[in-house]
Amino acid sequence: MIEQLHDISTHDESRQGEAYSQDGNESKEYSGKFYIESYGCQMNFSDSEIVASILNKAGLGATRNHEEADLVLLNTCSIREKAEQTIRKRLQDLRKSKASNPGMLIGILGCMAERLKSKLLEEEKLVDLVVGPDAYRSLPALIETANGGQKAVNVLLSREETYSDISPVRLDSNGITAFLSIMRGCNNMCSFCVVPFTRGRERSRDPLSIEAEARDLFDKGFREVTLLGQNVDSYRWYHPETSEAFSFANLLERVALIHPDLRVRFSTSHPKDITDDVLYTIAKYENICNYIHLPVQSGNTRILQLMNRTYTREWYMAKVDRIREIIPDCGISSDIIAGFCTETEEEHADTLSIMDYSKYDMSYMFFYSERPGTLAAKRYQDDIPEGIKKRRLQEIVEKQNRLSKESYQQDIGKTYRVLIEGDSKRSKDDWMGRNSQNKVVVFPKPGDRFKKGDYAMVEISGATQATLIGKAV
Numbered sequence: 414m415i416e417q418l419h420d421i422s423t424h425d426e427s428r429q430g431e432a433y434s435q436d437g438n439e440s441k442e443y444s445g446k447f448y449i450e451s452y453g454c455q456m457n458f459s460d461s462e463i464v465a466s467i468l469n470k471a472g473l474g475a476t477r478n479h480e481e482a483d484l485v486l487l488n489t490c491s492i493r494e495k496a497e498q499t500i501r502k503r504l505q506d507l508r509k510s511k512a513s514n515p516g517m518l519i520g521i522l523g524c525m526a527e528r529l530k531s532k533l534l535e536e537e538k539l540v541d542l543v544v545g546p547d548a549y550r551s552l553p554a555l556i557e558t559a560n561g562g563q564k565a566v567n568v569l570l571s572r573e574e575t576y577s578d579i580s581p582v583r584l585d586s587n588g589i590t591a592f593l594s595i596m597r598g599c600n601n602m603c604s605f606c607v608v609p610f611t612r613g614r615e616r617s618r619d620p621l622s623i624e625a626e627a628r629d630l631f632d633k634g635f636r637e638v639t640l641l642g643q644n645v646d647s648y649r650w651y652h653p654e655t656s657e658a659f660s661f662a663n664l665l666e667r668v669a670l671i672h673p674d675l676r677v678r679f680s681t682s683h684p685k686d687i688t689d690d691v692l693y694t695i696a697k698y699e700n701i702c703n704y705i706h707l708p709v710q711s712g713n714t715r716i717l718q719l720m721n722r723t724y725t726r727e728w729y730m731a732k733v734d735r736i737r738e739i740i741p742d743c744g745i746s747s748d749i750i751a752g753f754c755t756e757t758e759e760e761h762a763d764t765l766s767i768m769d770y771s772k773y774d775m776s777y778m779f780f781y782s783e784r785p786g787t788l789a790a791k792r793y794q795d796d797i798p799e800g801i802k803k804r805r806l807q808e809i810v811e812k813q814n815r816l817s818k819e820s821y822q823q824d825i826g827k828t829y830r831v832l833i834e835g836d837s838k839r840s841k842d843d844w845m846g847r848n849s850q851n852k853v854v855v856f857p858k859p860g861d862r863f864k865k866g867d868y869a870m871v872e873i874s875g876a877t878q879a880t881l882i883g884k885a886v
């Protein structure tokens with residue numbers, strides 16, 4: 414499996430193209446219907462909930478059936494070429510629906526809208542709206558323009574927009590776990606990455622609005638929040654009157670103090686920015702999960718330099734040591750890129766050996782895909798043949814499979830506190846939840862002792878590659 418499931422930070426393959434619908438006790442009457450599909454990282458899924466909130470206010474309710482929608486939106490991803498190709502194909506499918514329903518508007522949101530701008534309208538004639546990630550507030554006005562027969566585009570990036578006052582509509586939610594965006598954009602300029610161009614400059618959201626949203630979720634029965642950002646460790650908010658700085662460690666603490674039964678997770682951490690302060694805060698609070706997604710990208714210092722990751726192999730390894738020292742049972746996962754420009758076999762071997770060193774529980778693994786406009790596209794030649802990239806990726810995947818297996822096997826005999834998220838996919842007689850380290854745990858329901866959202870102590874008796882199996886004690 415190249416892109417494994419159940420991670421919280423990046424591309425969850427099982428969710429690509431997922432359509433949101435507003436189920437539950439929705440009683441409000443709407444004047445029209447919208448349909449939205451989301452692609453890419455968790456940030457996009459989170460943004461779709463903001464878009465839904467804006468559209469609800471404008472009188473549009475969500476539907477899961479695009480045939481009956483007045484407005485079809487694709488919230489897109491540009492991270493790799495394949496992501497964009499998937500969306501182009503999806504547009505071809507929508508051509509038929511539009512032919513039978515000519516009044517239907519089709520809109521492209523997110524990173525692909527930002528990257529291609531009005532060029533997208535020329536290339537894809539059936540698209541009516543192109544809206545970048547910082548321009549969702551203008552959707553109602555853009556829809557009006559498009560309904561009037563004109564194409565509508567807003568791809569302005571902002572230095573301030575955080576949508577902090579918009580309460581996201583939780584769609585298709587399990588009612589227990591939720592994602593909460595704490596910042597937008599990225600200032601890092603990793604040479605392979607298109608995100609700084611599509612999502613703009615980094616900006617942090619007001620901590621009071623984050624705390625209020627988390628508290629509201631807890632009051633509604635949610636028991637876990639994941640604080641989201643491209644680089645959460647560089648979260649920094651300055652009080653407008655006192656100029657006092659508020660760090661990510663401060664924010665983690667603030668959210669953890671809402672209630673001991675509210676679990677706190679976060680993603681993604683950049684190895685260069687995660688501080689001891691953050692690690693000590695995780696160690697101090699039982700309800701801050703012992704799990705860090707710490708993408709390495711490559712295990713070789715020369716390649717890391719070309720990638721502009723600003724750390725070396727040794728520096729990354731020292732960070733892993735520090736995590737294990739301060740939080741001994743911490744789960745660590747990673748993102749890895751195979752076959753970056755000029756990578757030699759020895760340098761690829763360094764990636765395999767840093768995986769052994771770090772003992773990742775899980776990784777998202779990709780082969781390098783050149784993105785137009787990035788530093789790497791401008792400076793370096795994408796010179797590793799696709800066959801070699803794929804073979805190196807396969808070696809990385811096999812290594813990860815072995816590491817995951819070992820990590821899950823080592824949990825047998827241990828007892829974990831598990832937050833129950835719902836029925837297991839395989840059987841209604843089993844509960845499914847996660848431990849603090851973000852591993853999925855499945856166990857038989859012991860009568861009606863527990864309900865969704867409860868914590869159970871579960872003794873682990875077996876494991877597959879991505880699931881722990883146990884019994885409530």
Ligand code: SAM
Nearest residue numbers: 423454605606643681708748749779780781782
């Ligand atoms: N901000 C996060 C970070 O720095 O770790 C993740 C950003 S990105 C949405 C998720 C992952 O996609 C990256 O960590 C990287 O491994 C992968 N990625 C980004 N650009 C890529 C490219 N051009 N080719 C292949 N993989 C890429």
Ligand code: SF4
Nearest residue numbers: 599601602603606608
């Ligand atoms: Fe891209 Fe690097 Fe920013 Fe992550 S930290 S979004 S990989 S530029």
